[in-house]
Amino acid sequence: MRPTRILAVALMLTLAATACSETKHKGDSGGGTGATGSSGPKKKGGTVTIANTAGQTWTCNFNPFNPAVYNTSIGFVYEPLVFVNALKDQAETPMLAKSYRWNADKTEIDFTIRQGVKWNDGKPFTAKDVAFTFNLMKRVKSTDLYALWTTAGLRSVATSGDHVRLKFDKAAQPYFYAFAHQVAIVPEHIFGSGAAAKSPDTWVDKKPVGTGPFEVDPCTANNIQYTANPDYWQPGKPYIQKVEYPAYLDNGPANLDLANGKAQWGSQFIPGIKQFYLDKSQDNHTWSPPVQNVSIYPNLDPSHKMSSNLKVRQAISLAIDREKVSQIGVGGQVPVANQSGVVTPTFDKYFDADAVRKAGFDRPDPARAKKLLAGLGYSPAKPLKLTILTITGYTDWDASLKVIKQNLKAVGIDLDVQDLAQQTMVGRLYTGDYDLAYYTQQTTGPTPYYELRQTLHSANTAPLGKNAASNWERYKNPKVDQLLNAYASADPAKQVDLVKQVAQYMIDDVPVIPVVEAVDWFQYNTKDIAGWPTKDNPYAQPSAYNFPDTGQVLTHLYSTSAQ
Amino acid sequence: MRFILRRLGFFLLTLWAALTLNFFIPRIMPGDPVDALTVRTRGRVSRGALEQMLTSFGFKPDQNVAVQYADYLGHMFTGNWGRSIGQTLGEPVTRLIGDALPWTLGLVGVTTVLAFLLGTLIGTVAGWRRGGALDAILPPVFVVTSALPYFWVGLLLILVFSQGTGGALPANFNYDTSIVPGFSPGFVGSVLSHAVLPAATLLITTIGGWILTMRNNMITTLAEDYVRMARAKGLNPRRIMYAYGARNAILPNLAGFAMSLGFVISGAILIEYVFNYPGVGYLLYNAVQNVDYPLMQALFMLFTVAVLVALLAVDIATVWLDPRARAA
Numbered sequence A: 001m002r003p004t005r006i007l008a009v010a011l012m013l014t015l016a017a018t019a020c021s022e023t024k025h026k027g028d029s030g031g032g033t034g035a036t037g038s039s040g041p042k043k044k045g046g047t048v049t050i051a052n053t054a055g056q057t058w059t060c061n062f063n064p065f066n067p068a069v070y071n072t073s074i075g076f077v078y079e080p081l082v083f084v085n086a087l088k089d090q091a092e093t094p095m096l097a098k099s100y101r102w103n104a105d106k107t108e109i110d111f112t113i114r115q116g117v118k119w120n121d122g123k124p125f126t127a128k129d130v131a132f133t134f135n136l137m138k139r140v141k142s143t144d145l146y147a148l149w150t151t152a153g154l155r156s157v158a159t160s161g162d163h164v165r166l167k168f169d170k171a172a173q174p175y176f177y178a179f180a181h182q183v184a185i186v187p188e189h190i191f192g193s194g195a196a197a198k199s200p201d202t203w204v205d206k207k208p209v210g211t212g213p214f215e216v217d218p219c220t221a222n223n224i225q226y227t228a229n230p231d232y233w234q235p236g237k238p239y240i241q242k243v244e245y246p247a248y249l250d251n252g253p254a255n256l257d258l259a260n261g262k263a264q265w266g267s268q269f270i271p272g273i274k275q276f277y278l279d280k281s282q283d284n285h286t287w288s289p290p291v292q293n294v295s296i297y298p299n300l301d302p303s304h305k306m307s308s309n310l311k312v313r314q315a316i317s318l319a320i321d322r323e324k325v326s327q328i329g330v331g332g333q334v335p336v337a338n339q340s341g342v343v344t345p346t347f348d349k350y351f352d353a354d355a356v357r358k359a360g361f362d363r364p365d366p367a368r369a370k371k372l373l374a375g376l377g378y379s380p381a382k383p384l385k386l387t388i389l390t391i392t393g394y395t396d397w398d399a400s401l402k403v404i405k406q407n408l409k410a411v412g413i414d415l416d417v418q419d420l421a422q423q424t425m426v427g428r429l430y431t432g433d434y435d436l437a438y439y440t441q442q443t444t445g446p447t448p449y450y451e452l453r454q455t456l457h458s459a460n461t462a463p464l465g466k467n468a469a470s471n472w473e474r475y476k477n478p479k480v481d482q483l484l485n486a487y488a489s490a491d492p493a494k495q496v497d498l499v500k501q502v503a504q505y506m507i508d509d510v511p512v513i514p515v516v517e518a519v520d521w522f523q524y525n526t527k528d529i530a531g532w533p534t535k536d537n538p539y540a541q542p543s544a545y546n547f548p549d550t551g552q553v554l555t556h557l558y559s560t561s562a563q
Numbered sequence B: 001m002r003f004i005l006r007r008l009g010f011f012l013l014t015l016w017a018a019l020t021l022n023f024f025i026p027r028i029m030p031g032d033p034v035d036a037l038t039v040r041t042r043g044r045v046s047r048g049a050l051e052q053m054l055t056s057f058g059f060k061p062d063q064n065v066a067v068q069y070a071d072y073l074g075h076m077f078t079g080n081w082g083r084s085i086g087q088t089l090g091e092p093v094t095r096l097i098g099d100a101l102p103w104t105l106g107l108v109g110v111t112t113v114l115a116f117l118l119g120t121l122i123g124t125v126a127g128w129r130r131g132g133a134l135d136a137i138l139p140p141v142f143v144v145t146s147a148l149p150y151f152w153v154g155l156l157l158i159l160v161f162s163q164g165t166g167g168a169l170p171a172n173f174n175y176d177t178s179i180v181p182g183f184s185p186g187f188v189g190s191v192l193s194h195a196v197l198p199a200a201t202l203l204i205t206t207i208g209g210w211i212l213t214m215r216n217n218m219i220t221t222l223a224e225d226y227v228r229m230a231r232a233k234g235l236n237p238r239r240i241m242y243a244y245g246a247r248n249a250i251l252p253n254l255a256g257f258a259m260s261l262g263f264v265i266s267g268a269i270l271i272e273y274v275f276n277y278p279g280v281g282y283l284l285y286n287a288v289q290n291v292d293y294p295l296m297q298a299l300f301m302l303f304t305v306a307v308l309v310a311l312l313a314v315d316i317a318t319v320w321l322d323p324r325a326r327a328a
Helices: A002-020 A127-139 A173-182 A194-198 A251-259 A310-319 A322-330 A353-358 A366-375 A395-411 A422-431 A448-456 A478-489 A492-509 A549-556 B002-028 B033-040 B047-056 B065-078 B093-128 B133-147 B150-163 B185-222 B225-233 B237-249 B251-264 B269-274 B280-289 B293-321 B323-327
Strands: A047-051 A082-085 A091-094 A097-102 A108-113 A154-160 A163-168 A214-219 A223-228 A242-246 A284-286 A290-298 A384-391 A413-420 A436-440 A513-519 A523-525
Touching (some): A047 A251, A082 A173, A082 A549, A091 A097, A127 A163, A173 A448, A173 A478, A251 B269, A310 A366, A310 A395, A310 A413, A310 A513, A322 A513, A384 A422, A395 A513, A413 A422, A422 A436, A422 B033, A448 A478, A448 A492, A478 A492, B002 B065, B093 B133, B093 B237, B093 B280, B133 B185, B150 B185, B150 B269, B185 B237, B185 B251, B185 B269, B225 B237, B251 B293, B269 B280
Parallel strands (some): A047 A242, A384 A413, A384 A436
Antiparallel strands (some): A097 A108, A108 A163, A154 A163, A214 A223, A223 A242, A284 A523
């Protein structure tokens, strides 16, 4: 007993010490070229063209508070306080905040703002701009996109010198990802006067003034051209001098331009990627890291007798041959998921493989599934009929469900796949008008906690007929709520433990059935451009639609012909 | 005159009915704009904030439906079409349509008129020289091509003329994205070269219909007694072909042409998608996908008005071409 106690005391002491000291950042290779071999400054030059389906011509609005356009402005032009890398165990890169410090119970955070940064119109960036941004969200509710002043419990934002202090009414550590990483800091001298101040949510920001590596010049309906910000605060960066972002209306043309090398940065599913893209050139590469799950959501409300029966859900999870679903459904382009709901290998640290194995969920087990169903009076000869909703046009999901249907048929479940228009399907999922639904949680975060909380916390559900925020299966378990609530003020080691405990409930209660993992689609061409995020150097989420990760990628890329 | 007035009255009544349907159908459709926006923002954003954001852009879910309807009817006529609450959140609808409409009118409009004129001409000649070389080859060929789906022809053309030639003809966009639009020769040339493949697709798939109907109408008309009399009188064959044959044979085709003109404005959705051509077709598709009420309403209104105006114009043209209609 004694050694453990000493250890515990030592641990507490170090924790207390770190709680009041300047946060050490888990070195996310600031120079960033780590794995590419060469380091040091690069010569400037080169153009990158992004082929990511926008589905719409550009409106040339870069207002970072407008969720329809923020992914073309945040990362490119606007920047956050701290960049948190979801792919590398929350590794942090200080951006507009040089450092920060939490108080002991994580209800207060004090940012030290970087000096010497300029807005791209030449005006200096100060701590006042940061405080202004957060206070703007209080004044105009619709700009508070992450519910910081409501759900997160933000109470006040104040500056003193180059410090900005955010006070919360409860432990706010899980919201760090939202307020430090996702909120883009805007200039007070633009958003604080005139039309922008009057309605910052609807104001059309044509010529964005930000601190980021690029400026918009020019924007037309068909193409946004970004040119390097000559006064960018990271010395020597960005190396790439131009980014072209054409507005593709559909995947087809975008994929075509990727395959023939016209565009270098792709962010979408390419069917038959080997023949269509990779075989076209040895410079074409792909790496799509998993970030969340695509799952079967069973309706747990007792009025849905069969889907709320634990044995049925266990049988479904046991019957599905996930490997086959991945191969046939998505051409092997997405990894298989596991019943614990922890996405691997991205979040391996939180993954308890033994727990999955112990429960028998580590491989398909149709025999056991059959037995479970037989106990309920069903068999392949007398199957249980269930319907599953999916979205029409999602051909990869349709193919996946064909495999699942086959798997389930063999054990005694007759699955009726209903293809619905996205709106209809989502509407029925939100209000709980379904038996089973094939869908994916929309939120990602730097640890599995975010997806698990969205999926399982009872605060995110609602009675049948009402819109549930994200706990669509309507899972309610006070113990799980407690575990999730405890995460906020827990230390990192304890957080891992808490996630593992929650994951155990995923295994025991089977509230949802993860089938395959959803990935960040990413294709890249290395003919002239180097410095891409790779499996060995995952310095940011690689899809062009991930903000502010785009800012990281853009400051790492360089042209090899310019060197 | 009475005929025209009656037609006008009918026009107004239809317009009102269409506008009313246009108001209610989207609201009966499943899904709501907040859900759509939640999906599109990957759930990162709080629902309350999204609702408020949509409200600041003019979305009023809680307002009395009668008041909304009255407002809507007024706004449709005053051109105050509101702001998009879908994918292009916050953009004035008039601007969105203004940006997309010229491209559709240019591409689909010109091609539709061209297909009609060419098809009618070929059909006239084929019908006149029944059993000739032209009649033996063109109609069957175009019957086949008109049965091909748009997107398939489009993809085939891209494969052969764009991929196959190393990009001699561009396969996407309405002009080279690296050019800043303006009246420069480079820009105009770029617009034209980008229109070749989509226009060819549209032409190939639509011309067959005109050829076939015109040819068959011609043959029926040429069997009429007045044509036989014209021949007996020894009139110039060319005159018989155009003034006696084609003038009568074209009448049934006119209504069809009006309809297709009316549909020009809704664009050829599939063509616009295959060729990444930013016209009105994809705008409508996106508006429906994202439950963008203001954009949907404005677009449906335009489509309705376009079809109705085209039909009215045909009615007037029929009166002019066909003396019998004047008596009615």
